[in-house]
Amino acid sequence: xxxxxxxxxxxxxxxxxxxxxxARRSEAVAIPLAALLVGMVLFSVFIMLVGKSPLxxxxxxxxxAFGSWFSVxxxxxxxxxxxxxxxCVALPARLGLVVIGGEGxxxxxxxxxxxxxWWVDGASAFIVIPLMxxxxxxxxxxxxxxxxxxxxxxxxxxxxxxxxxxxxxxALMNQLVEGVLRDPASLNKPSTHPLAQAYRxxxxxxxxxxxxxxxxIVACIISWLxxxxxxxxxAARIAGGNVxxxxxxxLAVGPLIVGFTALGGxxxxxxxxxxxxxxxxxxxxxxxxxxxxxxxxVAFLARQNPLAIIPVAIFLGxxxxxxxxxQRRMDMPDATILVLQGMLFIIxxxxxxxxxxxxxxxxxxxxxxx
Numbered sequence: 001x002x003x004x005x006x007x008x009x010x011x012x013x014x015x016x017x018x019x020x021x022x023a024r025r026s027e028a029v030a031i032p033l034a035a036l037l038v039g040m041v042l043f044s045v046f047i048m049l050v051g052k053s054p055l056x057x058x059x060x061x062x063x064x065a066f067g068s069w070f071s072v073x074x075x076x077x078x079x080x081x082x083x084x085x086x087x088c089v090a091l092p093a094r095l096g097l098v099v100i101g102g103e104g105x106x107x108x109x110x111x112x113x114x115x116x117x118w119w120v121d122g123a124s125a126f127i128v129i130p131l132m133x134x135x136x137x138x139x140x141x142x143x144x145x146x147x148x149x150x151x152x153x154x155x156x157x158x159x160x161x162x163x164x165x166x167x168x169x170x171a172l173m174n175q176l177v178e179g180v181l182r183d184p185a186s187l188n189k190p191s192t193h194p195l196a197q198a199y200r201x202x203x204x205x206x207x208x209x210x211x212x213x214x215x216x217i218v219a220c221i222i223s224w225l226x227x228x229x230x231x232x233x234x235a236a237r238i239a240g241g242n243v244x245x246x247x248x249x250x251l252a253v254g255p256l257i258v259g260f261t262a263l264g265g266x267x268x269x270x271x272x273x274x275x276x277x278x279x280x281x282x283x284x285x286x287x288x289x290x291x292x293x294x295x296x297x298v299a300f301l302a303r304q305n306p307l308a309i310i311p312v313a314i315f316l317g318x319x320x321x322x323x324x325x326x327q328r329r330m331d332m333p334d335a336t337i338l339v340l341q342g343m344l345f346i347i348x349x350x351x352x353x354x355x356x357x358x359x360x361x362x363x364x365x366x367x368x369x370x
Contacts, residue, residue, distance in 0.1 A: 019363075027361035028303050035351035036301075039344040046339065052330055064325035065318025073208045077279075079317030080209075081106070083216025084271035085295025086313060087223050088144065088264035090304040092158070094227055095260055096240040097151065101162030102268040103292030104169030105143050107283075109136030109269025110276040111173050114192040114283035115181055117199045117276075125198040132199065133273050140269015141262040143169060148261030152254045158261070170288050177283055191284035201278040212274035216313070219267050223306035236260060268292065290338075294320065297345045316341070 044054035065075050088102035113132040120128055147165060150156035176192075183193040201211050227233035239246035239253050246253055271291065276283055298316055302308035323337040356362055 023361050023363055027355060027358070028305075030361070031351050031354055032301050032303065032348065035348045036344065039340075039347040042347070043340050043343050046343070050332075052332065057326065057330060060326055060329050061319065061322040064322030070208075071318075071321065074321040075314060075318035076207075076209045076213050077317075078320045079313040080212035080216050080278075081271040081275060081291040082295055082298050082313040082317055083213075083220055083309060084267040084274075085292050086298035086302065086309045087219060087295075087306060088268040088292070089296050089299035090302065090306060090309060091223060091227075091264040091267075092148070092257075092261045093299065093304040094233070094236045094240050095257055096243070097148075097257065097261065098159045099144065099147060099162045099261060099264065100159055100296050101144070101147065101164075101166035101169075101292070102264070102295055103288060103290070104162075104166035105140035105265040105268035106272040106275070106292050107173040107287045108143055108169050109140040109272030110280075110287045111176055111181070111192070111272075111283045112136050112139040112269070113273035114195065114276045115176075117195045118181075118193040121196055128199050129201065129277065132277060133270055136269040136273030137266040138269070140272065141266035144265020144268065145258050145262030147265075148258040151261075152257045166292065173283070173287065174285065177285070181283070183282070186282075186284075189284055191282040194282045195277060199277060200281065201274065210274070210278035212271075212278050215270065215274065217310055219270070220306040220309050223263075223267075227306065232256070232259075268295075294341065297341055297348070300345070300348050 040058070044057075047054045047057050064071055066072055085102045085106065088105060089099055092099040113136040116132050116135045117128060120131070143165065144162070147158050147162045150161050151158040178190040181192045182190050203210050204214065227236065235246070235251050236256050238249070239251060239256055243253055272287060275287055275289075275291075280286055294316060298309055298313050301316075302312040319337060319340065323334050326332055326336060327334045
C-alpha cells in the first residue's frame with residue numbers, strides 16, 4: 001500500500017481574504033485623508049481671497065501646533081477635552097444616532113464638580129477629586145441620557161433634542177454661576193468659588209500637560225474595548241445596522257440607546273470636570289469654549305472609532321492651539337480657525353457619500369467587474 005497523499009491547501013483563498021480585509025480597512029483611512037486634503041485646498045482659496053498666503057498660513061499653523069516642544073504640549077492640552085467630547089458623539093453613533101449636544105454635558109459637569117469641590121472644602125483631596133469626577137460624569141450622563149430616552153420612548157430626533165438641550169444647559173450654567181453658586185469676589189467675570197489648590201489636577205511629570213490627557217486616552221481605550229470586545233458593543237453594532245432586525249432578535253434596544261448616550265454624556269461631563277480642576281480653577285462662562293462642537297468633527301473624522309479619535313483629537317487640538325499665533329503673525333482674526341474647521345466638517349460630511357463606491361476599496365465590486 002502506498003503512503004496516502006495529503007492534499008495541498010491552497011493559500012490563494014487566504015491571501016484573497018487578507019487583501020479584501022486590507023482594502024476595506026484602507027477605505028476608512030483614505031477617504032478621510034482625501035477629505036482633509038480637499039478641505040485644505042478650499043481653505044487655501046479662501047486665504048488667497050482675503051489677500052494672505054496659504055503657504056505662510058499652513059507654515060505658521062504647523063509651527064504653532066507641533067513646531068516646538070512647547071507647541072506640542074499646548075496641542076496635547078487642547079486635545080484632552082476633545083478626546084472625551086468626541087466619545088459623546090462616537091458612542092451613540094454606533095447605534096445610528098447623531099448626538100451633537102455634548103457642550104451641554106461639559107458645562108453642567110464642570111458646574112457640578114466646582115459646586116462639590118466648594119461644598120466639601122477641607123476634606124482629603126484623595127476623596128474629593130474622585131468625587132468631583134464622579135459628580136461630573138453623573139450629571140453629564142443623566143443630561144445626555146435624557147436625549148436617548150426621548151429618542152427611544154417618544155421618537156424625538158436626537159440631533160435636534162441634544163442641540164436644544166445644550167442651549168438649555170448653558171443657560172442653567174449661567175443662572176447658577178451668576179446666582180446661588182457665584183463667588184462674591186468675582187466681579188467682572190462671574191464664577192463659582194475657586195477650588196482649593198489641593199483639589200486641582202496637576203501636570204504629568206516632565207510635561208506641561210495635565211492628567212486630563214491620560215484620562216481621555218484611557219476613556220478611548222475603554223470605549224474601544226466596550227464596542228469591539230463585549231456583548232453590549234456587539235448588540236449596539238447590530239442595532240445600529242438595523243433597529244427593526246435587532247428588535248426581532250430580542251435585543252433590548254431601548255436600554256442600549258439610553259445607556260450609550262448616557263455613557264457618552266458621562267465622558268463629556270468628565271471633560272467639564274477636568275476643565276474646572278485642571279485649567280479654569282472654577283466654573284464660569286469659559287466652560288462653553290466649543291469643545292463639544294469640535295468633538296463632533298473629531299468623531300466624524302475618526303469614523304466613530306475610539307482608537308482613531310486619539311490621533312485625530314491631537315491633530316485638531318494642534319490646529320486650535322495655533323489660532324493665537326496665526327492671529328499675531330498674520331493679522332487675521334482668531335475665528336479663522338473656526339472657518340477652517342467648518343470647511344473640514346462640511347467636506348467630511350460630503351465624503352460620507354463616497355464610501356462603498358470606489359472599486360479599489362470594495363471587494364464586492366471586484367467580483368462584479370470580474
